[in-house]
Amino acid sequence: MGDHDTPMICRFQDGDRQCIQRAIVHYEYCIRHILLDETAPYKRCQGITKSNSDEDTSVRCTNPIHINRPENLCSTHLILLGRRTRRN
Numbered sequence: 001m002g003d004h005d006t007p008m009i010c011r012f013q014d015g016d017r018q019c020i021q022r023a024i025v026h027y028e029y030c031i032r033h034i035l036l037d038e039t040a041p042y043k044r045c046q047g048i049t050k051s052n053s054d055e056d057t058s059v060r061c062t063n064p065i066h067i068n069r070p071e072n073l074c075s076t077h078l079i080l081l082g083r084r085t086r087r088n
């Protein structure tokens, strides 16, 4: 009873740490880790995230984007770059 609505938990593990995010429906990873599944219809954001440390290092954004989207930037980067367009 009720098996169908048991939430799937992301299977990502980093050492002892298990991700506790809910997995995307039909996949084994959550939205943060979905890029680990090569069969999932997501691509990686091409944006750069500045790290908060003193070192001048830039880190590639790891946000996933659904492949149906024409942009190669996540919504955060689209807003940052002022390229977000509304279609409603």
Ligand SMILES: [Zn+2]
Binding pocket: 010, 011, 012, 019, 020, 021, 029, 030, 031, 032, 033
């Ligand atoms: Zn996860």
Ligand SMILES: [Zn+2]
Binding pocket: 045, 046, 047, 048, 061, 062, 063, 073, 074, 075, 076, 077
């Ligand atoms: Zn991004």
